[in-house]
Amino acid sequence: MSIYLDNAATTPLDPEVFEAMKPFLLQDFGNPSSTHSHGRKVRAAIESSRKKVAELLNCTPGEIIFTSGGTEADNTLITSAVFTYGIKHVISSAIEHHAVLHTVENLEKAGIIQAHPVQLDTNGHVDPDHLRKLLNEYPGALVSLMHANNELGNLLDLKAVGEVCKQANAFFHSDTVQTIGHYRHNMKELHVCGMTAAAHKFHGPKGVGFMYIRKDRKINSFIHGGAQERNMRGGTENVYGIVGLVKALEIAYREMEEHEKYIGSLKSRMIEKLKAEIPNVSFHGDSANMQKSLYTVLNVSLPESDDNDMILFNLDLQGISASGGSACSSGATSGSHVLGTLYPGSKRGAVRFSFSKYNTPEEIDTVVEKLAELVGTKIPSV
Numbered sequence: 001m002s003i004y005l006d007n008a009a010t011t012p013l014d015p016e017v018f019e020a021m022k023p024f025l026l027q028d029f030g031n032p033s034s035t036h037s038h039g040r041k042v043r044a045a046i047e048s049s050r051k052k053v054a055e056l057l058n059c060t061p062g063e064i065i066f067t068s069g070g071t072e073a074d075n076t077l078i079t080s081a082v083f084t085y086g087i088k089h090v091i092s093s094a095i096e097h098h099a100v101l102h103t104v105e106n107l108e109k110a111g112i113i114q115a116h117p118v119q120l121d122t123n124g125h126v127d128p129d130h131l132r133k134l135l136n137e138y139p140g141a142l143v144s145l146m147h148a149n150n151e152l153g154n155l156l157d158l159k160a161v162g163e164v165c166k167q168a169n170a171f172f173h174s175d176t177v178q179t180i181g182h183y184r185h186n187m188k189e190l191h192v193c194g195m196t197a198a199a200h201k202f203h204g205p206k207g208v209g210f211m212y213i214r215k216d217r218k219i220n221s222f223i224h225g226g227a228q229e230r231n232m233r234g235g236t237e238n239v240y241g242i243v244g245l246v247k248a249l250e251i252a253y254r255e256m257e258e259h260e261k262y263i264g265s266l267k268s269r270m271i272e273k274l275k276a277e278i279p280n281v282s283f284h285g286d287s288a289n290m291q292k293s294l295y296t297v298l299n300v301s302l303p304e305s306d307d308n309d310m311i312l313f314n315l316d317l318q319g320i321s322a323s324g325g326s327a328c329s330s331g332a333t334s335g336s337h338v339l340g341t342l343y344p345g346s347k348r349g350a351v352r353f354s355f356s357k358y359n360t361p362e363e364i365d366t367v368v369e370k371l372a373e374l375v376g377t378k379i380p381s382v
């Protein structure tokens with residue numbers, strides 16, 4: 001048996017994406033910076049890819065910069081915005097992805113900025129009054145708050161936070177790695193200065209992503225080298241990755257509502273079955289709230305038990321891949337800074353299941369059954 005329910009860590013490549021990438025791995029190998037025909041052909045593919053991303057996000061091509069993925073995009077946006085605008089204060093939260101958290105920590109350690117964590121309620125929601133208070137104290141700060149939490153599935157109201165940031169002339173960066181390809185973003189309606197994406201979260205290849213940088217909030221390059229990416233990111237472009245990213249994004253947009261409905265139905269099915277099979281089961285953050293959370297993520301809270309540390313290991317032994325928190329802690333229930341922040345000292349178990357268009361209702365039923373057996377609420381069938 002092999003069931004993959006760790007799609008927030010990464011998703012399988014869509015075969016249609018692979019087909020689109022193939023020519024750029026084989027015959028179209030030129031360096032896009034070369035001015036000869038081999039180079040020009042590949043350059044044209046990058047520029048038409050940029051145009052397509054811009055069309056989908058309703059922004060201009062110049063606002064899209066390709067990167068090696070979400071981590072680089074988050075590092076670049078935060079660090080370069082701080083240096084470009086001489087920003088001294090960064091407002092963020094304790095449950096951001098490490099790509100944000102560690103970037104902010106490093107800038108603070110180097111004495112470049114002062115970090116101000118925004119208060120969260122018990123479910124991990126940003127306290128809007130505290131955010132306003134911090135912005136009153138530190139106008140022009142950089143605000144970095146993720147659109148969807150990768151462990152809990154909690155969603156932030158990007159539009160509302162953007163408005164608050166606009167009023168305070170803050171640089172608003174949002175890590176949208178878990179939502180680009182899963183929701184439609186209309187950049188004309190959002191007061192976001194920078195956003196980030198990773199292709200492998202929406203059935204594209206690993207090692208490629210992009211950042212959106214609003215044209216009136218341009219930042220200097222973070223990776224120095226050649227003049228690639230409109231002088232915003234040195235280094236020869238990952239051409240086949242970029243082509244794959246765009247194909248994956250086009251497919252995601254083409255089938256978005258259908259997938260949201262289907263994947264959401266898998267998630268509700270799992271919630272209902274878990275409630276029926278495991279007494280005292282609950283769910284972390286907003287993840288069981290179908291209206292308020294990312295439809296791809298369900299973070300299950302299991303009753304206290306000495307065996308909770310072994311749950312992921314035992315699921316893995318049965319061929320079921322899930323995670324305890326973020327990908328960096330796949331295979332271990334300990335170490336989630338998100339759960340540690342929101343539920344300090346909790347002895348309950350945590351398993352994050354995350355779904356994709358390739359999962360089936362039968363897989364959900366099997367996983368619930370196996371999980372119930374592992375927590376001892378169901379007798380194993382022979």
Ligand SMILES: Cc1ncc(COP(=O)(O)O)c(C=O)c1O
Pocket residue numbers: 008009068069070071072074097099146148149150175177178197198199207209326327
């Ligand atoms: C919210 C979030 N931000 C950033 C990243 C990092 O993206 P990448 O793996 O492309 O570096 C991830 C991936 O796990 C993520 O979930």
